[in-house]
Amino acid sequence: xxxxxAKLCEQAxxxxxxxxxxxxxxxxxxxxxxxxxxxxxxxxAADLTQKTFSKAWQALGSYQGRSSFPTWLHxxxxxxxxxxxxxxIPHEQPEEExxxxxxxxxxxxxxxxxxxxQAHRLYLLxxxxxxxxxxxxxLHYYQGLTLAETSEALGIATSTVKYRLREAxxxxxxxxxxxxxxxx
Amino acid sequence: xNDAHIESLLRQAPKPPTPPELKxxxxxDIRLSHxxxxxxxxxxxxxxxxxxTPALSFGIFFLGCLIVLGIQTSQLLELRRENENLRAxxxxxxxxxxxxxxxxxxxxxxxxxxxxxxxxxxxxxxKDEVEVLRGQIGELPALQAENQRLRAEHGALTSQxxxxxxxxxxxxxxxxxNVTQCVNNLKQIGLAARMWANDRNRNGxxxxxxxxxxxxxxxxxxxxxxxxxRTPAISWDQFDGSSVSYELxxxxxxxxxxxxxxxxxxxxxxxxxxxxxxxxxFDPARLQRVDGNLKFxxxxxxxxxx
Numbered sequence: 001x002x003x004x005x006a007k008l009c010e011q012a013x014x015x016x017x018x019x020x021x022x023x024x025x026x027x028x029x030x031x032x033x034x035x036x037x038x039x040x041x042x043x044x045a046a047d048l049t050q051k052t053f054s055k056a057w058q059a060l061g062s063y064q065g066r067s068s069f070p071t072w073l074h075x076x077x078x079x080x081x082x083x084x085x086x087x088x089i090p091h092e093q094p095e096e097e098x099x100x101x102x103x104x105x106x107x108x109x110x111x112x113x114x115x116x117x118q119a120h121r122l123y124l125l126x127x128x129x130x131x132x133x134x135x136x137x138x139l140h141y142y143q144g145l146t147l148a149e150t151s152e153a154l155g156i157a158t159s160t161v162k163y164r165l166r167e168a169x170x171x172x173x174x175x176x177x178x179x180x181x182x183x184x
Numbered sequence: 185x186n187d188a189h190i191e192s193l194l195r196q197a198p199k200p201p202t203p204p205e206l207k208x209x210x211x212x213d214i215r216l217s218h219x220x221x222x223x224x225x226x227x228x229x230x231x232x233x234x235x236x237t238p239a240l241s242f243g244i245f246f247l248g249c250l251i252v253l254g255i256q257t258s259q260l261l262e263l264r265r266e267n268e269n270l271r272a273x274x275x276x277x278x279x280x281x282x283x284x285x286x287x288x289x290x291x292x293x294x295x296x297x298x299x300x301x302x303x304x305x306x307x308x309x310x311k312d313e314v315e316v317l318r319g320q321i322g323e324l325p326a327l328q329a330e331n332q333r334l335r336a337e338h339g340a341l342t343s344q345x346x347x348x349x350x351x352x353x354x355x356x357x358x359x360x361x362n363v364t365q366c367v368n369n370l371k372q373i374g375l376a377a378r379m380w381a382n383d384r385n386r387n388g389x390x391x392x393x394x395x396x397x398x399x400x401x402x403x404x405x406x407x408x409x410x411x412x413x414r415t416p417a418i419s420w421d422q423f424d425g426s427s428v429s430y431e432l433x434x435x436x437x438x439x440x441x442x443x444x445x446x447x448x449x450x451x452x453x454x455x456x457x458x459x460x461x462x463x464x465x466f467d468p469a470r471l472q473r474v475d476g477n478l479k480f481x482x483x484x485x486x487x488x489x490x
Contacts, residue, residue: 012216015216016216017214017216020214020216021211024207024210024211024214025207028202028206028207028210029202032200032202032203032206033199033200033202036200037197037200042200042203045200046203046206046209049206049210050206050209050210050213053210053213053214054215057214057215057216058215060216118185119196119197122185122190122193123197126194137194141191141194141195142194142197144195169190169191172190173185173186173187173190176190177185
């Protein structure tokens with residue numbers, strides 16, 4: 001944990017609302033983006049983000065600083081998402097695909113249209129992976145957490161994270177090599 | 185598409201736009217009031233005794249353990265001391281035990297000696313008694329011979345039936361023979377009574393004729409020859425007491441009292457004393473009743489004949 005973030009955490013624990021606001025400003029976009037990709041709904045993602053931060057403030061007293069604050073926050077978010085997913089109607093499809101909402105302003109993976117198509121197909125394939133593998137891909141690749149941080153956020157061993165990522169890449173490669181995408 | 189390309193595309197995934205009002209909602213939703221203090225407030229809210237309860241409990245438990253340990257150690261030392269004392273006492277006990285065994289052995293020896301002494305005395309007494317009886321038995325042939333002689337005289341007298349009793353020269357002899365026989369009977373009675381007493385290791389003589397049944401060879405000796413009213417019993421099977429001529433005048437005859445009359449013939453007046461002797465001719469005034477016993481007064485001039 002970087003020193004400024006640690007200091008902000010200490011101040012927030014001491015009741016400093018300003019420090020807590022700063023922490024929100026630092027991480028809310030990242031958490032929302034992650035939950036937005038996972039849920040596929042903007043409103044649900046906003047609610048889950050709110051719940052994540054609410055739980056974080058409640059549990060801040062027990063935060064010992066063993067892991068970085070964003071990792072700890074992702075761990076809380078993961079539990080919030082799992083709870084939400086349990087209550088969700090099974091097989092409910094997202095209203096829209098998140099990459100379409102950010103196709104214009106987000107940095108493009110490639111300039112060429114063919115490359116963009118390829119990236120979109122890849123993101124679609126990621127959403128068709130198994131839930132555990134999908135969450136691991138989201139945290140490691142989309143959120144940029146390290147293997148150790150991913151394992152800590154998910155509450156699993158690092159070796160399991162590696163296994164799941166390898167599994168994901170293999171599945172994505174094989175499916176991407178197919179001439180057409182599956183039904184969407 | 186290779187793995188590196190896939191990973192590169194994944195890492196460059198676009199970021200979804202954030203709703204504009206979300207940040208404000210999140211900031212307004214911050215609730216930090218409960219975070220202040222945490223441990224300090226909890227410590228202040230908890231009473232002093234409650235905060236120190238675990239430590240106090242452990243301390244009390246530890247103190248209790250120490251006390252119990254101390255008591256047990258003290259008891260252990262006490263037991264060890266007692267054990268040492270008992271060992272020392274036990275080592276002293278062995279000579280005492282040997283002394284006690286020796287003492288018991290000596291006592292047993294003493295008892296054995298006393299018993300043997302008594303047996304010796306008894307043996308000596310019996311020997312003396314046997315000597316006296318032998319002496320008396322020595323007189324028996326003479327008495328039997330006299331008896332035979334008197335019988336012969338009696339037979340001769342009965343053959344001369346025509347001679348009147350008053351002038352019968354054999355009447356006196358017959359009477360004399362009867363007296364002699366009576367004296368003999370009293371002697372045999374006295375002898376039997378003393379044998380009866382010796383057999384039972386007693387001094388008192390029997391007051392029942394049947395008691396001397398085994399000591400007397402025949403019940404005939406209980407009938408005085410001068411007692412014509414009675415018929416002598418032939419055997420003890422026929423004896424019913426009616427044939428007894430003699431009387432036992434003393435209530436407590438004792439062989440240690442030689443002048444007490446044991447048996448008396450009411451016909452001839454002869455008396456048998458407790459020492460076995462018989463008096464046939466004496467002054468009847470010498471007989472006196474003392475304490476229920478008929479006593480023959482000892483006179484220096486006329487001592488009883490043994």
